[in-house]
Amino acid sequence: MPEPAPTSEQQLVQVQAGGINFADIMSAQGGYPGTPKPPLVAGREFCGIRIVDGQRVMGYAQWGAFAEQVAASPQLLWPVPEGWSAEEGAAFPVNYFTAYFAYWKAGLLDSDGNKSAPRVLIHAVAGGVGTAAVQIGKLLGIEMYGTSSSEEKLARVKTLGLQHGINYKQRDYGEVIKELTGGEGVDAVFEMLGGEHTARSIRCLRDFGRVIVYGAATGQPAQVDARMLYAKGASVHGLWLTYLSAKTELMNQAWKQLSVWTEQGHLRPVIGDVFPLEKAEAAYRLLMERKNFGKVVLKLN
Numbered sequence: 001m002p003e004p005a006p007t008s009e010q011q012l013v014q015v016q017a018g019g020i021n022f023a024d025i026m027s028a029q030g031g032y033p034g035t036p037k038p039p040l041v042a043g044r045e046f047c048g049i050r051i052v053d054g055q056r057v058m059g060y061a062q063w064g065a066f067a068e069q070v071a072a073s074p075q076l077l078w079p080v081p082e083g084w085s086a087e088e089g090a091a092f093p094v095n096y097f098t099a100y101f102a103y104w105k106a107g108l109l110d111s112d113g114n115k116s117a118p119r120v121l122i123h124a125v126a127g128g129v130g131t132a133a134v135q136i137g138k139l140l141g142i143e144m145y146g147t148s149s150s151e152e153k154l155a156r157v158k159t160l161g162l163q164h165g166i167n168y169k170q171r172d173y174g175e176v177i178k179e180l181t182g183g184e185g186v187d188a189v190f191e192m193l194g195g196e197h198t199a200r201s202i203r204c205l206r207d208f209g210r211v212i213v214y215g216a217a218t219g220q221p222a223q224v225d226a227r228m229l230y231a232k233g234a235s236v237h238g239l240w241l242t243y244l245s246a247k248t249e250l251m252n253q254a255w256k257q258l259s260v261w262t263e264q265g266h267l268r269p270v271i272g273d274v275f276p277l278e279k280a281e282a283a284y285r286l287l288m289e290r291k292n293f294g295k296v297v298l299k300l301n
């Protein structure tokens with residue numbers, strides 16, 4: 001591929017590692033909104049050296065990260081926290097900004113200290129966004145319930161602070177939520193499955209609860225009958241980092257908080273597997289087959 005030609009508003013980064021996202025898989029399958037006509041270089045987050053000043057940065061871009069060099073907007077480049085590897089830097093932007101904005105959309109960033117801990121159900125809790133949501137939820141004092149297909153994955157997320165693991169292969173998560181919350185339900189559900197799960201997640205809510213819809217890993221569009229929302233005054237909110245990443249003020253506010261937490265050592269990306277670029281296919285497959293824990297990273301240099 002030719003080297004990227006940065007616009008006057010972009011900076012070049014020598015890429016060391018790239019984080020793999022579900023969006024990369026959907027792009028390869030041709031189902032991600034806005035995907036340019038192939039051939040194209042995939043990869044939406046990375047860690048590397050900014051060529052203009054030699055600084056270690058982690059960054060977000062829509063495309064082009066799985067290459068020796070990427071052109072990126074300086075607003076979407078952040079300094080790599082002290083002591084982090086390139087793999088950890090590459091695993092940060094998508095997972096942590098998305099998880100942070102999920103709490104923001106759920107109205108749970110500033111929970112009222114006098115009230116009991118807000119409850120959140122996190123689907124795919126052992127995945128990239130899921131593990132980031134658990135680390136942030138712990139800091140916010142959230143009572144967290146998380147779904148996964150595997151006991152082993154659930155046991156590992158519990159070490160990060162998840163209080164209640166639900167193996168959806170063994171139990172109906174809606175029933176478990178009912179049991180564990182004394183029939184009340186949760187304040188928010190982070191929902192990235194789509195299909196029937198959006199409606200099932202709405203049923204898990206308590207009064208005035210919110211489902212934050214941010215993906216469709218089942219490949220099915222969310223099935224929602226808005227009449228379900230009348231009872232309990234419930235609501236469904238959309239969240240898409242691609243869109244929010246263009247809102248500089250919002251991104252800066254999020255980074256202000258996230259950078260404090262990373263400096264204090266409270267947030268650290270969970271890396272499940274690292275593959276060389278030549279093994280990208282196997283890396284994608286791991287995510288598709290639900291075998292990943294935390295983030296899957298491609299090592300470039």
Ligand SMILES: NC(=O)c1ccc[n+]([C@@H]2O[C@H](COP(=O)([O-])OP(=O)(O)OC[C@H]3O[C@@H](n4cnc5c(N)ncnc54)[C@H](OP(=O)(O)O)[C@@H]3O)[C@@H](O)[C@H]2O)c1
Nearest residue numbers: 022124127128129148149192214215217218239240241290
């Ligand atoms: N809107 C946004 O801005 C945004 C940003 C980032 C990610 N996302 C979305 O969030 C979701 C998670 O993304 P991620 O990159 O962090 O992936 P991930 O959670 O690390 O990996 C996907 C996990 O989802 C679970 N899963 C449940 N049903 C699945 C299915 N039918 N097919 C594949 N996996 C399934 C699997 O875990 P278990 O086996 O443990 O259930 C799998 O390991 C994706 O839907 C993605 O598109 C959206």
